[in-house]
Amino acid sequence: MAIEQHQSASDIFDDSKQAMLAAIVDSSDDAIVSKNLNGIVTSWNRGAERIFEWKEIEVIGKHISIIIPPDRLSEESLIIGRIRQGQRVEHYETIRMTKSGKMLNISLTVSPIKNSAGVVIGASKIARDITERVAIERKMKEYAEQLQKLNRHKDEFIGMAGHELKTPLTSISAYLQLLDKADITGDNKRFVTKALQNVAKLSGLVTDLLDVSKIEAGKLQMNIEKFDLVELLQESVDNFRHITLSHTIEYHTKEKPIYVSGDRSRIEQVMINFFTNAVKYSPDGKQIEVQLKRTDGDVIVSVHDKGIGVAEDQLDKLFSRFYRADELPGNISGLGIGLYISKEIVIRHGGKIWVESELGKGSAFYFSLPIVSK
């Protein structure tokens, strides 16, 4: 009969499908292996030969435990237990052993093989060699730990250096103040004034560095009291106007007292950071505007300049420690910690800090604090 002499079209289709699947299995980089429910290997592809070094002919009919390290033999019965229940085991990361005894990191996916009646008769297993990935992950973890350690050393060093610098600075400053009060005139007077100004600048830098190390150590102290923010802002603007000849600072408010709870001098520090930045980063735009606004429950202080601005992709980094925008003009110096300290202070007060800016047009820095009743 024709039917016995020729394969039907669907048989041919099945055959070519089988052949294709066999070719895929054969050419896979992963080990693809099947075994029966007793753990006896029933098929072994070329990927398995390459990874585990056993030839197909050597392992067919043998127990899968030849590739399981002795201390992991119990895993096999766990896996088989799940397979018997018709469940899959996916991306199970473990260790397997090659013929020469080399240990490999392996990611295993094991699925049940069912017969046409739906009964589980064995398991197919795909094993991927992830030794390289695991080694890279381990290296990365080591690097991360080393980095953390170095970072801690750096913080400790900054703290120590800050303290060491502070003592002689205080003494220099005291002697200069004595000289300043002495009967000196002309150039000498001018030199002492200049020296005092520079010592004050240096002290400011050292204090900022010490603040950073206190923040890192969780030891930034706050002296909390209730105070009028409108008054503090007015005072800070007045003081700043006094020492700033290069820029005009506009600030008008009709607000009545607005009370906040916090450390008055720390909040003043944030305002001064904003003012000094506005001046420093506006070599050409000479106008700075300060605003104070009241919203539902909060008071917002902002400082607007017409300076160099900040590129959009840098905005969220400005408040990080030691960060300075890329491509700053070379003559504008700084440590990149003013905004980091400001952020810490504002957040510790339950407030928010943010920036709006356009490169080449100018920036506006904001902070808000919760209003408290008088």
Ligand SMILES: Nc1ncnc2c1ncn2[C@@H]1O[C@H](COP(=O)(O)OP(=O)(O)OP(=O)(O)O)[C@@H](O)[C@H]1O
């Ligand atoms: N008003 C501003 N206009 C443009 N860029 C600004 C402005 N304020 C801050 N920046 C950018 O944010 C960065 C971080 O500011 P931050 O005040 O923390 O540090 P700094 O001014 O560089 O140094 P310092 O710690 O001495 O204040 C600055 O380096 C600058 O790139």
Ligand SMILES: [Mg+2]
């Ligand atoms: Mg600054």
